[in-house]
Amino acid sequence: MSSWYYVENDNRKGPVTEEEIKQLIENSRLGPDTLVWKDGMQDWAAASAQFGFPNTPPNIPPALGAATGTGSSAGRQARADGLYAGAPSRGFGEAISVGFSKYVDFSGRASRSEFWYWTLFTVIASFITGMIDGLFFPYNDVMPFNSLFSLAVLLPGLAVAFRRLHDIDRSGWWVGGFLLALIAGGALIGGAIAGNPYGDGPFLLAGLLGIGALAYGILLLVFYCKVGDNGPNRFG
Numbered sequence: 001m002s003s004w005y006y007v008e009n010d011n012r013k014g015p016v017t018e019e020e021i022k023q024l025i026e027n028s029r030l031g032p033d034t035l036v037w038k039d040g041m042q043d044w045a046a047a048s049a050q051f052g053f054p055n056t057p058p059n060i061p062p063a064l065g066a067a068t069g070t071g072s073s074a075g076r077q078a079r080a081d082g083l084y085a086g087a088p089s090r091g092f093g094e095a096i097s098v099g100f101s102k103y104v105d106f107s108g109r110a111s112r113s114e115f116w117y118w119t120l121f122t123v124i125a126s127f128i129t130g131m132i133d134g135l136f137f138p139y140n141d142v143m144p145f146n147s148l149f150s151l152a153v154l155l156p157g158l159a160v161a162f163r164r165l166h167d168i169d170r171s172g173w174w175v176g177g178f179l180l181a182l183i184a185g186g187a188l189i190g191g192a193i194a195g196n197p198y199g200d201g202p203f204l205l206a207g208l209l210g211i212g213a214l215a216y217g218i219l220l221l222v223f224y225c226k227v228g229d230n231g232p233n234r235f236g
Contacts (some may be wrong), residue, residue, distance in 0.1 A: 005088070006047070007035040012088065025051060037085060039101070042236070044085045083111050086236045087167045087228050090114040096121050099156045102163075106172060109236045110163035111228055118160050122153050166235035167228035174223065178216055185209040 003015030006024070016024075024030040025047065032048035083089055087109035090098060095117035102108075126146060133143040162172030189209065192202040 002038045002040065004036055004038045006030060006037075007044070015094070021047075022051065037088075039098075042086070043232075084109070084167075084228055084230055084232070086232070087111040087114070087163075090117055092117045092120070099153075099160055102159055103156050104159060106159050106162045107166075107235070108163050109167040109228065109233075110160050111167060112164070112225065115160050115164040115224060118157070122157060125149055125153075161224075164224055166233075168223060168226045169229055169233040169235065170223060174220065178213075178220070182209075182213060185212075 002018070004018060004021050005012055005014035006016070006021065007013070008029075021030065021036065030036075030047050032046060034047045035044040036047045036050055037044045089111055090113045095114045098114060099118045099121075126149065129146040129149045130143060132145045133140075137144065158175065161175045165172050165174055185205070186209075189202055189205045192199075192205055196202070
């Protein structure tokens, strides 16, 4: 069941279930003009456009410009925690849930909190699975638990990285192209080693690739730390 969010006193509330939303409407805590959102919606919308209100004619949903935080008080309400509604702030547990629910979803946008909480989760879980492997397989070069976990989070990790770049209006191929370049560079070094295993060429290529990867990694880190666009961009 999808989780809903709503705006109350310019603050984002939720997640809540659809039944809880209806209960809030019955208790008059949510009015027809209250902005609501759930995963899969393009942007925040008036509650009257999503739910029925007793003895209340349906209202017209807010205009796109108002719903993206530009030029009006309704626009300011449409932004959750100062972020664009299409890339809301996430808590630690919510970021993990969203990461797995969007397992191979490379479209849309992800806020900094969604990306970095997911990253924190993978680091902690990798450490724990590594410890488990050390306890149960102390003399085994293969780390089965850690390897399986790394494989499980590979695609959702790439997906959230793509969406994080989309949030600053940059293509996800800043990551995809980097990975392809590393693969091509590794193949080139392998070919050089096969051709002349004792020459200086492979070591020179490896050094250049390492320097380039470090510089590019720093650039990606800067991108991941940037604040997302305030309004809609070409990715959502």
